[in-house]
Amino acid sequence: MAPDSSNSSVDDPLFESGHRIFANKDLLKIGHVPEADRIVGRDDEISKLAKRLNGAVHGYSPENVMIYGKTGTGKSLVSKHVSQRAQNAAQDGVEIGTAYIDCAEDNTETQAVSSLAAKLNDESTTGIDVPHTGLSTSKYYKLLWKTLDAQFDSVIIILDEIDLMNDDNVLMKLSRAEEAGKIDCSVGVMAISNKIQYVDNVNERVKSSFQHKEMFFKPYDANQLREIMLNREDAFQDGVLSEDAIPLSAAFAAQEHGDARKAIDILRHAGEVAYEAGAEQVTEEHVRQAQQHAEKDRFRELVNGAPTQAKAALLALTELSVSSDEDAFLTSRVYDQYERICNHLDMDILSVRRFRDILKEQAFLGVVEIEKINKGSAGGIHLQNRLIEDPQVVRETILEDSLMEDWPGE
Numbered sequence: 001m002a003p004d005s006s007n008s009s010v011d012d013p014l015f016e017s018g019h020r021i022f023a024n025k026d027l028l029k030i031g032h033v034p035e036a037d038r039i040v041g042r043d044d045e046i047s048k049l050a051k052r053l054n055g056a057v058h059g060y061s062p063e064n065v066m067i068y069g070k071t072g073t074g075k076s077l078v079s080k081h082v083s084q085r086a087q088n089a090a091q092d093g094v095e096i097g098t099a100y101i102d103c104a105e106d107n108t109e110t111q112a113v114s115s116l117a118a119k120l121n122d123e124s125t126t127g128i129d130v131p132h133t134g135l136s137t138s139k140y141y142k143l144l145w146k147t148l149d150a151q152f153d154s155v156i157i158i159l160d161e162i163d164l165m166n167d168d169n170v171l172m173k174l175s176r177a178e179e180a181g182k183i184d185c186s187v188g189v190m191a192i193s194n195k196i197q198y199v200d201n202v203n204e205r206v207k208s209s210f211q212h213k214e215m216f217f218k219p220y221d222a223n224q225l226r227e228i229m230l231n232r233e234d235a236f237q238d239g240v241l242s243e244d245a246i247p248l249s250a251a252f253a254a255q256e257h258g259d260a261r262k263a264i265d266i267l268r269h270a271g272e273v274a275y276e277a278g279a280e281q282v283t284e285e286h287v288r289q290a291q292q293h294a295e296k297d298r299f300r301e302l303v304n305g306a307p308t309q310a311k312a313a314l315l316a317l318t319e320l321s322v323s324s325d326e327d328a329f330l331t332s333r334v335y336d337q338y339e340r341i342c343n344h345l346d347m348d349i350l351s352v353r354r355f356r357d358i359l360k361e362q363a364f365l366g367v368v369e370i371e372k373i374n375k376g377s378a379g380g381i382h383l384q385n386r387l388i389e390d391p392q393v394v395r396e397t398i399l400e401d402s403l404m405e406d407w408p409g410e
């Protein structure tokens with residue numbers, strides 16, 4: 001880790017001595033794992049999870065656990081924390097290994113198994129060389145089993161964002177290894193997901209071998225978010241945070257779904273905004289600006305991740321918004337524009353009914369706002385669609401997609 005030089009003085013006047021706003025910005029980094037005394041509001045989850053892993057501490061099998069919860073509710077943090085404590089608490093003569101796999105990165109069976117083998121293998125103890133690439137999946141499994149037996153009585157494996165793994169095989173192989181006689185070391189898997197029905201959708205064979213207990217992490221409320229941030233107040237210089245900065249960041253994050261990552265992000269960004277503005281304090285206004293920025297980022301992510309047809313529908317609404325003084329348009333008018341776009345880009349044209357469904361989905365995601373207009377007894381009910389975010393931002397984001405970039409605009 002880089003030394004904390006926030007308060008050190010620098011001889012060259014071109015550079016600032018220390019930092020006006022931050023004392024230890026690392027505390028607000030996304031990947032930062034806080035110390036036990038900075039973890040707030042998760043005592044129950046920590047002790048429940050510890051019970052599941054208790055066997056490992058005494059050299060028996062830990063239980064498998066499936067952890068569900070929305071983003072930023074502390075699932076990764078608590079699982080890393082408890083597995084680390086189990087490793088430290090291991091009884092004399094009991095060796096516990098722990099490994100964390102981010103399935104968003106290692107999303108194939110081979111990648112996950114090779115990563116596990118590489119992370120758990122201490123070559124100086126086992127004499128086993130685990131090459132990064134080039135072996136078949138089954139060879140990587142063999143290396144993994146060898147390295148586990150050479151070092152551990154028990155191993156605790158965290159598979160984070162398991163729903164992003166494109167194959168459930170790894171879950172089955174890990175949970176069956178001991179029973180199938182492939183290893184003597186016992187294996188406990190903590191699989192983590194935001195998708196509440198993840199296990200319902202996995203293959204029956206996997207389900208029957210991955211016998212597990214389930215845990216649900218509830219979103220934080222504004223008080224808990226405030227506590228989480230107060231516990232990292234020392235990321236800032238003394239007296240720099242105005243009284244409102246933390247409560248307001250907590251309130252913004254709680255409004256959405258109680259996401260601690262979002263709360264910390266807003267606070268860090270507010271500090272950056274204050275710094276850029278040359279301010280001495282992080283004020284309510286800086287937090288508001290940081291929140292608007294976070295909102296734009298979230299919006300960009302939503303639009304980026306939308307299917308191509310949804311992007312074409314949004315582009316149609318965007319073009320109308322950019323080229324007119326109005327900001328809300330009847331579905332029929334948006335559909336005409338959508339047809340022009342699809343023709344130009346050589347895309348399939350969906351039926352009006354399907355097109356309406358797409359706009360509804362986008363309204364559900366908070367990209368579009370739909371309003372019912374009653375045109376009297378003869379005119380009937382019509383739907384008007386409006387983009388929630390600045391049309392130029394939406395346009396720029398959609399045109400980043402290589403399938404849409406040939407649209408010249410109107």
Ligand SMILES: Nc1ncnc2c1ncn2[C@@H]1O[C@H](COP(=O)(O)OP(=O)(O)OP(=O)(O)O)[C@@H](O)[C@H]1O
Pocket residue numbers: 029030031032033034038039040041042069070071072073074075076077078193194228260261264
């Ligand atoms: N109870 C807590 N106390 C202190 N910090 C917390 C707490 N819960 C979460 N955080 C912080 O919030 C951020 C997000 O937490 P974490 O990654 O554990 O969430 P998650 O539920 O795993 O989210 P995702 O599903 O998006 O991976 C991290 O920086 C973490 O340190």
